Amino acid sequence: MGLESRLESPFLTTTVDAVINWGRKYSLWPMPFGTACCAIEFMGVVSNRYDVSRFGAELVRFSPRQADLLLVMGTITQKMAPVLKQIYDQMPDPKWVVSMGACASSGGFYDNYSVVQGIDELIPVDVYVAGCPPRPENVIGAIVKIQEKISREKAADWR
């Protein structure tokens, strides 16, 4: 890149945590768990106008085993609940969860017999995104929040 010619030495001193977190936060691989309209908005997040690859999180994986960021986007019915739990369990550590939209975060206006009233009844959530649906900027905001969280973490905290 020509950058090294401007540095006096080819070495940097830093901490292991800083390097690992730096790598983790700019290479989030999202697993899109899209069950309703919010998932449509996610298509906007990944396509060229909003372009989440500017934040390093564009490599959408449809296998939980290859992902470290679970994006829950949409209404989670009680019948779907065990599936969501299973997907979360199948993701290797380290992993983070974004609950996108009113439905995933609280059941939304589906205050009824068939809908889980917030996915935090099932799995831990790192960032909640408000909106019905949230705008793409909001989702990118959540990813930035996750990145901030990652930079505060210690590599030894994860198994």
Add this chain to the structure above:
Amino acid sequence: MEQAEISRKVQARFGERIVSAGSFAGQHWVIVRPADLVEVLHFLRDDPELDMNLLTDVGGVDYQGFPDEPDWRFEIAYQLQSLKQNYRFRVKCAVTDDTVRVPSVWQSWRTANWMEREIFDQFGIGFDGHPNLRRILNHDDFEGHPLRKDYPINKRQKLARPAEHLLTDDPEWA
């Protein structure tokens, strides 16, 4: 054929056995008892002029607490259509309470299979002769029938169990 004419034709054929007939916004229907249901539906299907070969939908209604509460609690509405002649007609079945069993029509219209399961699931009405009367929308451990008017609106159910294949020890799945 106008729906009014279909209604007249059914009433002429079944007379006293039609509980009542009505219309709203140009849509006509007849109400029958469970014992007469299959015969009325088959008449609509088999009469060459009517030829209602398609059962587009079967739906349930709970009239408990309704301002004009009828003498029966539930109604099951069968929406019939003739694909050749392009007209529709509705037959409603009056169900006094949930001890009454309604004859299944899945052998006449295969579409009835899942729609009757849905009514069983949501209203708790049983269908005689149905091959597989299990819940279809709610999970297997669900208690009660949520579209009944006396289902408590705030009632929460325990969460669904994982499907059997998710519980396996097989490392391929675990």
